[in-house]
Amino acid sequence: MNRLPGLDLLRAIAIAWVMIFHSYIIGGWGHYGGVEKIGWMGVDLFFVLSGFLIGSQVLKPLAQAQGFSFTDFYLRRAFRILPVYLLVVAVYFIWPSMREYPGIQPLWQFLTFTVNLLIDVEHNLAFSHVWSLCVEEHFYLLFPVLAWWLARRPSVRKFATVCIAVVVLGMFLRGYIWLHFMAPVKGVDQNSYGNAFLEGIYYPTWSRLDGLLTGVVLAVLRIYRPALWAQWGQRANGVLMAGLVVLGLSIWLFQDRTGFAATLLGYPLLSAGMGLLVMAGACENGVLERARVPGAGWLAMASYSLYLSHKLVFHGVEAAAGHWLDGHGVATFAGYALAVLATGALLHYAVERPFLRLRGYMAGLRSRRSFAGTVPAQAGADAA
Template sequence: MNRLPGLDLLRALAVTWVMLFHSFLVGGLGDDFAWLSRFGWAGVDMFFVLSGFLIGTQWLKPLAAGEAPRFRAFYARRAWRVLPAFLVVLAVYVAFPAWREAPGLQPWWQFATFTVNLLIDYARHPAFSHAWSLCVEEHFYLLFPLLAWGLARRRSVVLTVSLCAGLAMAGVALRTGIWLHDDATSPDRAWYVEDLYYPTWTRLDGLLAGVVLALIKVYRPQHWARLMARPAAALLLGVTLITAALWLFRDRTGLPANAVGWPLLSAGMAGLLVAAASPRSGIGRWSLPSVGWVATLSYSLYLSHKLVMHAVDQALPTSVNGGWRFVAHGVAILAGGAALHYLVERPGLKYRDRTSAATATATATASAGATARSARSAA
């Protein structure tokens, strides 16, 4: 899929927003910059919507064309995309406790199996806890192709729409039930994070919103064309819904926000994505080199930024604060993310692309040979 400048802009804004939020969790920039971190957690939901749309489109397009699903190739590409940089950062967290932003770390195997978001003891082991969102993404990569393949075989619009609506309503009901139970029993642990914020089954709204857009683009191209023709309306709707959701999230751990705030926020970010994907919109045409570069680094930045923040805090004297501390964090985070990207992530992607091309060539050669043999037999 070709890179779209507008989607790069959303990705760059999302990772920047998340890092600003996390800077305060590790004691970062000081009270003068507190306004930057408000609602910074919402950047993760933008990543979810982007993933649902991009991965959904990538997988659904060949299915819609009647091609056989290539599960092995899909999972191999996802593994080479995710694992090299992730395993390097995990190794640093495990091998060098002093480098962690917090002392406690869940067992390594929970990270390696992408189950840490379901098993974490957040109060005692918060280090590298931002891997929770990667766990959600990995569960999506694992299950979505199977589900989409099953639905494609049925070719039922009613079933697909019912399933999407059912998942959204089930999320509202599940989060409501969990919140009411935990609020009444007040368990002696960080129940909001462990039961509501991190688990995959409570955080499907963003991925679902992105997949719905992918379904429209692939199976209803005429509807997608109409959306692309109205980017201003999509942007206005998106901003309105996001504003309403963030108003609910004034009490971030409250029931209204956690019951309906997540689908509302995801729908709003889906509106931003439509506007950003349209070549008719201003944000869809912005192609700034720095934005594209940050978007390219976004995965490595996401993985490494807490380690870098902690290192900066340890290195800087307490007298350095305010704007200078902000600059030091920013420069160091970009340098650390760039190093991880160019030394680990990018070589892995290049190897993936080479092996994918070689496999495609071998498959095409074998297919051509089989066709020729069939033709000779028929003659």
């Protein structure tokens, strides 16, 4: 899929929103009228974007009966995800003083992307934001297999059943954990209450599939129902307004972020709102597609490196220059922001881009070898 300016803008908003949120909870230097307190919602926007983009990559060849190469898909993901990730993991374990918190989960959990399932938030919060990457890795691993199975005999009923099952299972698990692990300690032991929320509801993959599922549904609509997608595309700005309304309802519901109603219903509602925004951004006739915000495209391209490294940078700047930066308003923001952007740029250009070029070279080489292998057989057939 070609880059879409509307989706790049949404990705840029998502990464900026998440970093502002983390700056708020770690250093307390970011205050933007309350926006910083709900910046965690940027991760849900990332989930919908990933579901839509990865879903489109997987479903398009299946829908066109071109066949799907699991090897090519997983190699592409490995070249995209692993180089920068492994470098940042190495920094966390080789230089403990760089960590934003002292304690960290065992290395093997980072290498197997199981941190979000096993994390001890009371003692090991360093690099805890990797939880969302773990969720996405589990999605990359399982979704192509499920999509291939569903595409063998396409059925609206079968697809709808899977979608409903994912949403209902997530609601059931979150509700069960809230009632049996959070409710008994609410108002009695706030540490245990907050830990149970993070470990049982916010981080685990099975509780956070709503956004990825929403993105996949959009990809299915775009690929399997192009006429309907085009019809809605003519109303892109209306879809955008509807998304903002649903997002506003989600923000209202999440006023008590760890409450039962938000835990049970908030994530599907928030994902639906983000899904409408992504749909508006992917349509050609909307304001998001036509908007040209300086720097948004670059932020979107560098968002992965920025996401992985920003907490390290926050801590490093705080340790090195926090004594004279903090408390100075614009100067504080500029100091931290410039350090984050510089580090993200370094990782993007020195690590991400070279490996992406290597990925492209290897893909071209594989394609040429495949083509060369088919020429003699075709020539023989022509001669016969």
